[in-house]
Amino acid sequence: xxxxxxxxxxxxxxxxxxxxxxxxxxxxxxxxxxxxxxxxxxxxxxxxxxxxxxxxxxxxxxxxxxxxxxxxxxxxxxxxxxxxxxxxxxxxxxxxxxxxxxxxxxxxxxxxxxxxxxxxxxxxxxxxxxxxxxxxxxxxxxxxxxxxxxxxxxxxxxxxxxxxxxxxxxxxxxxxxxxxxxxxxxxxxxxxxxxxxxxxxxxxxxxxxxxxxxxxxxxxxxxxxxxxxxxxxxxxxxxxxxxxxxxxxxxxxxxxxxxxxxxxxxxxxxxxxx
Amino acid sequence: xxxxxxxxxxxxxxxxxxxxxxxxxxxxxxxxxxxxxxxxxxxxxxxxxxxxxxxxxxxxxxxxxxxxxxxxxxxxxxxxxxxxxxxxxxxxxxxxxxxxxxxxxxxxxxxxxxxxxxxxxxxxxxxxxxxxxxxxxxxxxxxxxxxxxxxxxxxxxxxxxxxxxxxxxxxxxxxxxxxxxxxxxxxxxxxxxxxxxxxxxxxxxxxxxxxxxxxxxxxxxxxxxxxxxxxxxxxxxxxxxxxxxxxxxxxxxxxxxxxxxxxxxxxxxxxxxxxxxxxxxxxxxxxxxxxxxxxxxxxxxxxxxxxxxxxxxxxxxxxxxxxxxxxxxxxxxxxxxxxxxxxxxxxxxxxxxxxxxxxxxxxxxxxxxxxxxxxxxxxxxxxxxxxxxxxxxxxxxxxxxxxxxxxxxxxxxxxxxxxxxxxxxxxxxxxxxxxxxxxxxxxxxxxxxx
Numbered sequence: 179x180x181x182x183x184x185x186x187x188x189x190x191x192x193x194x195x196x197x198x199x200x201x202x203x204x205x206x207x208x209x210x211x212x213x214x215x216x217x218x219x220x221x222x223x224x225x226x227x228x229x230x231x232x233x234x235x236x237x238x239x240x241x242x243x244x245x246x247x248x249x250x251x252x253x254x255x256x257x258x259x260x261x262x263x264x265x266x267x268x269x270x271x272x273x274x275x276x277x278x279x280x281x282x283x284x285x286x287x288x289x290x291x292x293x294x295x296x297x298x299x300x301x302x303x304x305x306x307x308x309x310x311x312x313x314x315x316x317x318x319x320x321x322x323x324x325x326x327x328x329x330x331x332x333x334x335x336x337x338x339x340x341x342x343x344x345x346x347x348x349x350x351x352x353x354x355x356x357x358x359x360x361x362x363x364x365x366x367x368x369x370x371x372x373x374x375x376x377x378x379x380x381x382x383x384x385x386x387x388x389x390x391x392x393x394x395x396x397x398x399x400x401x402x403x404x405x406x407x408x409x410x411x412x413x414x415x416x417x418x419x420x421x422x423x424x425x426x427x428x429x430x431x432x433x434x435x436x437x438x439x440x441x442x443x444x445x446x447x448x449x450x451x452x
Numbered sequence: 453x454x455x456x457x458x459x460x461x462x463x464x465x466x467x468x469x470x471x472x473x474x475x476x477x478x479x480x481x482x483x484x485x486x487x488x489x490x491x492x493x494x495x496x497x498x499x500x501x502x503x504x505x506x507x508x509x510x511x512x513x514x515x516x517x518x519x520x521x522x523x524x525x526x527x528x529x530x531x532x533x534x535x536x537x538x539x540x541x542x543x544x545x546x547x548x549x550x551x552x553x554x555x556x557x558x559x560x561x562x563x564x565x566x567x568x569x570x571x572x573x574x575x576x577x578x579x580x581x582x583x584x585x586x587x588x589x590x591x592x593x594x595x596x597x598x599x600x601x602x603x604x605x606x607x608x609x610x611x612x613x614x615x616x617x618x619x620x621x622x623x624x625x626x627x628x629x630x631x632x633x634x635x636x637x638x639x640x641x642x643x644x645x646x647x648x649x650x651x652x653x654x655x656x657x658x659x660x661x662x663x664x665x666x667x668x669x670x671x672x673x674x675x676x677x678x679x680x681x682x683x684x685x686x687x688x689x690x691x692x693x694x695x696x697x698x699x700x701x702x703x704x705x706x707x708x709x710x711x712x713x714x715x716x717x718x719x720x721x722x723x724x725x726x727x728x729x730x731x732x733x734x735x736x737x738x739x740x741x742x743x744x745x746x747x748x749x750x751x752x753x754x755x756x757x758x759x760x761x762x763x764x765x766x767x768x769x770x771x772x773x774x775x776x777x778x779x780x781x782x783x784x785x786x787x788x789x790x791x792x793x794x795x796x797x798x799x800x801x802x803x804x805x806x807x808x809x810x811x812x813x814x815x816x817x818x819x820x821x822x823x824x825x826x827x828x829x830x831x832x833x834x835x836x837x838x839x840x841x842x843x844x845x846x847x848x849x850x851x852x853x854x855x856x857x858x859x860x861x862x863x864x865x866x867x868x869x870x871x872x873x874x875x876x877x878x879x880x881x882x883x884x885x886x887x888x889x890x891x892x893x894x895x896x897x898x899x900x901x902x
Contacts, residue, residue, distance in 0.1 A: 214758055217727075217734040239516060302555045391552050394542045409545040410514040411791075412749065413730050 205427070209233070209420035216416045232421035240404040240422045241396070249401040250429075252314055253382040256321040260378050261371060263322070264329030268367075269359050271330065272337040273345070283334075289327030294320065295387055302391055316392045317400070321382050329374040336370035337363065372440035376433065383430060401426050504804045505538040509556070509566040511549040511791075518752065519618075522822040526812050533811075537804060557582045563796040564805035565812075568614050570605030570790055571864040572871075578608050583794040586612045590810075597815040597833040602789045604859040615813050616789035616831040618822070621748045621857075622672050622772065623850060629766040630657060630742040640782070642680070642710060642775045649719040652742050658721035661741035663732040665725060669745055670878035671863040673714075676772045676786050677707040679858070683779035688862040691899060692870065698896040699889075708888030710775065715882055725883045737763055743770070748851070752826030754843035769846040785854035788861045789831050866902045873898030 208216065209232055210225035236242055270276075271283050301320055302311065310316040340363065348362050364371070386402035393399055404422045408415040434441070508527070512520035520543070527539050544552055550573065556563060557580050568574045568583065577583045591598060599619065606614040631638055631648075634655055639645035649659035663669050678688050682703045690696040691704070698704050714720070721727065721741055736744035737759050754764050771782040793812065799805045812818050819830035824837060829847060836848070863871050877894035880886050886894075 212758055213730070214734055214737055214760075217731045218738060298551075299555060299558060303559055306559050306561075387548070387551070390544055390548045391555055406513045406543075406545055406548075408514050410518045410520060411512055411546065412747075413518075413733055415514060415517070416730060 209424045213416045232417040235418040236421040245401045245404045252317050257378050259322045260325040263326050267330045268333030294324050312395045325378040369443040506564040507540045510543045511567050513543040519827045522827045526817045560798050562798045562800050564799045568794045583613050588612045602831040614792045614794035616792040618828040619831045621787035624770040625744045642773050645773050658741035660743040661732040661736040662720040662724045663729045665728045667875035675862050680775040680780040681778040685858045692866045698892045749828040751844050754841035783855040785857050787857040870902035
């Protein structure tokens with residue numbers, strides 16, 4: 179490759195990176211403006227008088243810390259349940275021989291096609307009868323239920339690509355079924371598991387409609403409510419909302435930065451072998 | 453190795469059990485608290501000194517400004533006067549609020565007081581028996597001072613099911629300085645309005661800011677035009693109720709043609725179809741648009757110290773201009789009472805709830821506070837405190853000088869489906885450039901299929 183083509187490539191990549199990062203830069207920039215400076219003629223605006231107050235509002239009036247803890251708890255339990263269930267289901271569907279396997283596999287995969295919001299009212303009625311509204315479980319159960327089908331789908335695809343010889347030798351060495359699933363298969367499917375974890379994380383972290391329907395107690399609310407705390411009937415305090423969104427997106431960015439490599443690997447692995 | 457298998461299984465079982473019990477403890481703990489709370493309440497609701505927790509559901513999540521602040525102030529006042537009462541406020545913004553209210557209605561949730569939108573939405577709640585009937589006689593007289601005719605969208609089959617909290621009416625806010633500096637006449641007729649629009653456009657100033665993305669403003673603008681043409685406040689409401697037709701009526705056609713003129717002479721700002729409420733407001737408050745077509749609830753703009761001072765000193769109110777040859781006067785006001793509060797039938801503390809409700813709706817609470825803070829114009833007679841901004845005085849004049857009022861905004865007088873379809877018809881008209889005839893045909897279809 180000549181030097182000039184290399185430079186062109188670099189410039190091209192830089193532009194792409196900038197385009198990708200622009201919304202984030204814009205978000206951070208506008209989180210320092212007061213609401214009435216929004217929608218001015220310039221795309222980015224240098225905050226002559228940075229509104230740190232927005233962040234104080236986000237923290238205090240947005241009840242950021244409490245909602246953050248709730249979000250973190252609900253999300254992590256959901257991820258844990260999703261991973262355990264998808265992994266074991268995936269194993270049962272790829273390795274075990276049983277009579278109704280194809281039917282159950284189809285039924286589980288049908289779950290991918292059901293939009294979460296279609297189940298809103300029936301779920302509300304059922305949860306209310308069971309006393310699950312206004313509890314963490316009322317969010318964890320539906321979140322897990324919608325995450326498991328996709329997780330199973332990704333993991334079955336991935337597991338089919340793992341040679342059976344591994345398990346055979348494990349059985350010869352005396353490993354039981356749990357050991358095989360959690361100690362042999364789980365590490366081998368790590369890239370796919372990370373994909374499942376990340377998609378589940380993003381879905382739960384940003385979900386609002388279900389949370390807003392099932393929760394009315396302030397002590398249990400999750401992060402998306404924080405943005406809502408600055409919405410008036412007609413106009414909103416955009417500055418503080420942007421500050422909330424910056425704070426909310428930090429965990430997502432951190433997670434992406436940490437698992438960056440596995441995510442890309444997992445996605446492509448699932449795509450080719452699934 | 454059998455041992456090994458068993459112990460692993462046991463460990464897994466124990467972990468699973470532990471996880472489940474931790475989770476159910478979280479959920480169960482809350483339930484227990486709830487039950488404990490309500491059982492003590494239930495047993496002692498009769499005596500005034502015992503703890504009571506009332507549940508209020510509202511569409512005002514922002515408790516630090518505007519109407520949310522006013523609502524919070526009323527609640528704080530009530531708690532101060534009645535230390536035994538706690539008020540549990542749940543708030544969601546408009547759309548999630550409506551969805552959740554439906555869910556609450558479907559499951560007969562025991563709220564005590566809820567915010568309601570008059571018209572179709574309240575009608576659904578009434579038919580489900582979710583809200584309580586009120587006795588209008590109780591709300592006559594000096595404690596409440598409701599303005600005449602404000603119960604219209606809260607009354608079904610001659611029975612009252614809620615009380616309105618605001619008088620909403622559409623006006624044109626304008627920036628006087630922009631008119632003066634550019635030597636443009638403040639319009640009194642629709643033709644002058646369009647002419648002013650052309651002049652502003654020639655000078656590179658946006659004539660009128662419009663929240664086109666929200667779509668409802670177009671419907672209000674159209675209704676204003678119909679009233680200016682015919683002087684008949686009921687014509688459009690009748691058409692929505694299928695007593696008249698949108699199509700084949702020369703008045704509607706004339707109004708639609710006037711609307712097309714506004715579109716074609718570019719009266720509204722560039723890319724007005726993508727501007728939501730905040731965008732259209734900021735365009736106006738930053739002094740980049742000369743006018744803003746909006747409701748009376750923006751009275752607080754003149755005293756909002758976050759807005760530029762230059763703007764605050766120059767914001768004024770204009771009545772929607774008359775149409776040449778039209779039968780309507782500029783005092784025929786497109787006013788309605790949209791938002792309000794209702795008592796919920798399944799309340800666990802009906803007496804305490806009623807007490808709080810009556811307190812909130814008394815003239816010296818919500819009405820006074822909302823007026824003093826400039827958050828809205830109340831539906832009750834209010835005393836001028838003398839501290840009003842010029843803008844508030846002008847808005848009062850518009851309301852008290854009205855010779856007729858609509859009572860309901862046409863868009864909200866049909867079913868939610870009608871509202872959707874009608875809004876889309878206006879969207880198609882402004883974004884897709886369909887003809888006036890096509891707009892009326894679409895509206896007709898929306899009214900027929902609601």
